[in-house]
Amino acid sequence: MDPNLANNPQLIQFLSQEKERAMANEVVAKITSSCWDKCVDKPGSKFSSSETSCLSNCALRYMDMTMLIMKRFQQQ
Amino acid sequence: MDSYSSSSPPMGASPSPEALMEQIQAQLAEAYAKELIETMREKCFDKCITKPGSSLSSGESSCISRCVDRYLEATGIISRSLFSQQRR
Numbered sequence: 001m002d003p004n005l006a007n008n009p010q011l012i013q014f015l016s017q018e019k020e021r022a023m024a025n026e027v028v029a030k031i032t033s034s035c036w037d038k039c040v041d042k043p044g045s046k047f048s049s050s051e052t053s054c055l056s057n058c059a060l061r062y063m064d065m066t067m068l069i070m071k072r073f074q075q076q
Numbered sequence: 077m078d079s080y081s082s083s084s085p086p087m088g089a090s091p092s093p094e095a096l097m098e099q100i101q102a103q104l105a106e107a108y109a110k111e112l113i114e115t116m117r118e119k120c121f122d123k124c125i126t127k128p129g130s131s132l133s134s135g136e137s138s139c140i141s142r143c144v145d146r147y148l149e150a151t152g153i154i155s156r157s158l159f160s161q162q163r164r
Contacts, residue, residue, distance in 0.1 A: 004090075005090055014093075018100065018104060027158070029111065029115065044142060047153075055154055056154070059158050060157055060158070
């Protein structure tokens with residue numbers, strides 16, 4: 001690869017931005033997969049309010065759990 | 077890869093950063109779509125085709141289309157609850 005291209009600041013910034021976005025997408029995909037199984041029984045033509053709040057709570061609790069697990073590991 | 081070689085410049089010349097970024101973005105979008113479709117196939121098959129019959133019933137077909145819509149909606153709901161400002 002052209003060394004000038006590898007050092008292009010615009011490109012470097014683009015790549016780190018895209019990497020961050022890809023990581024965020026991956027977290028969302030993982031949590032959606034788990035929470036879908038827990039919160040949605042039969043997919044209807046519209047989410048009920050309890051399904052919507054289940055999904056939202058599920059996502060936030062998943063993150064809480066992640067923090068807890070990380071803390072637990074740091075203690076050891 | 078096909079999509080790469082067809083749009084890459086002749087040997088020797090380096091692609092412009094803009095062209096490279098565009099290519100990367102297109103490939104990322106493709107990978108994301110593929111993964112999403114794969115997940116929805118799995119999830120909606122589990123929910124909608126509980127007892128596979130000799131053909132896809134109309135009930136199963138409409139369940140699948142609702143399932144796809146709801147899965148996309150669920151992705152949005154979760155993304156918003158994780159990344160919106162008003163987090164407790």
